[in-house]
Amino acid sequence: MKGDRSEPGKLVRSLFSPLTGNTIMTQTIYSYQQLQYKSIARLKQIYNDIICTVEVLDKRCKDAWINAIAEYQASKVQTVVDAVSDEQATDQAELDHYIADQAEAIAPQLTTVEINFYHHEVYINKQFIAYIAYDIDEFVMQPWLVMVNGKEIFRGTTSAKCLRYIQWHYQDGTLNPSNQVELAEVPEVPTILKISFYEQEAFVGEQLIARISYDYGNYENLYWRVMINGNEIFRDISPARCHSYIKQQYQLGKLPLLEQLEPLLSKINSLTTTDAYLRYQLLEHLTPREWRSLLSCSAQPQVQELVTV
Structure with a gap:
């Protein structure tokens, strides 16, 4: 278009904001060398066109007009650059805040409950999703386990790696695909009451739902068992693993009912x-x-x- 053509000797600058996608137009910029080829009359016209506010010390001297225009242009360019920098900083802060909000909305907020040094339970709000246990066998290179519903699904060298595994796979729905559903109301996990070292009971309120007992006759390290109605439904190497199994099965509604x-x-x-x-x-x-x-x-x-x- 005709209005977009630049007069010979002029240099038109435009600044682009990559965050907003907007182009910020500035005034016409003349280089010092270009101004030297102008007459005093042309310099006066340029002075008026750009609304220059710098005082011309000697209006009969060409260099005085050039110095005034150059000084004014330099101040305006710096002002525009500062404005663009501020705008970019504001846009970047808004983008960072938006990304953080989205990440918080998508990423699960894990809560870890330490039962003891070798056993940790992992929750999303009130929902029990997995537990981290330790393999006491000798010469095991990856002793930390991620367990879901009494089954081992991952091994790692540290408990932190197991926790990251739980977070990643819960987020993409692969931690426990068959049972990873959004419950309208998540029931509270059962409370474990210790009767003796060899006997514990699991309660929901005042209702007994399961017993955990020690099996003296077992010689395969799976000494602890979960008993309901006199029947064994689960067995593992520690009472803590049995407790976690009961809690997770109860929340999923898969624990057999105990006879009153x-x-x-x-x-x-x-x-x-x-x-x-x-x-x-x-x-x-x-x-x-x-x-x-x-x-x-x-x-x-x-x-x-x-x-x-």
């Missing part, structure tokens, strides 16, 4: 001898409440016999 005690106690009360009850339930699976009921049932025939005598 009231029907069981009614059966106990209907029995008249200890031997009859022992045929119904193994001795090692009795709870303190069942023991008391059993002992009261056993004592009733003796009391009745004394009364008869």
Whole structure:
């Protein structure tokens, strides 16, 4: 276009902002050498065109007009550069803030609960997604394990590598594809109550849901087992692993339901001898409440016999 053509001797500068995509136009810039070829009348016209505010010391001297125009142009160029730099800095800050917000929205916020030095549970908010355990076997180059639902899915040299693995694979949906679903309401994990070193119980509120016991007769290092209704459903090398298994299975709704005690106690009360009850339930699976009921049932025939005598 005709209006875009530059007059000979002029140099038109345009600054481009890569962040906004906008082109910032500036005033016409004359080099010092170009101004020397101008007449005083042309220099006065340029002075007025650019609205120069620098005072001309000697209006009869050509160099005075050139110095005034050059000084004014230099100040304007610096002002434009500073403005562009400020705009770019603002745009970059907004972009960084946007990226950080998106990363926070996409990346899962992991919470790690240290059960002991060798066992850590990993949560997303309240949802139990995996646990990190330690392999105590000798000569193992990668002793740290990532476990989901009682199964090993990854090994690493440090627990930090296992945590990064959990974060990456949970984010892309490959940590536990069959069970990685968004639950409308995530139930609280069960509470573990320690009865003795060899016996623990898992509760949800006041309801017993599972027992963890030590198996004296096992010789394959899997000494600890999860028992529900007198049946073994899981076995591992430490009670902490059994606890984590129960918590994760309960949140996923895959833990078998424990029979309520009231029907069981009614059966106990209907029995008249200890031997009859022992045929119904193994001795090692009795709870303190069942023991008391059993002992009261056993004592009733003796009391009745004394009364008869």
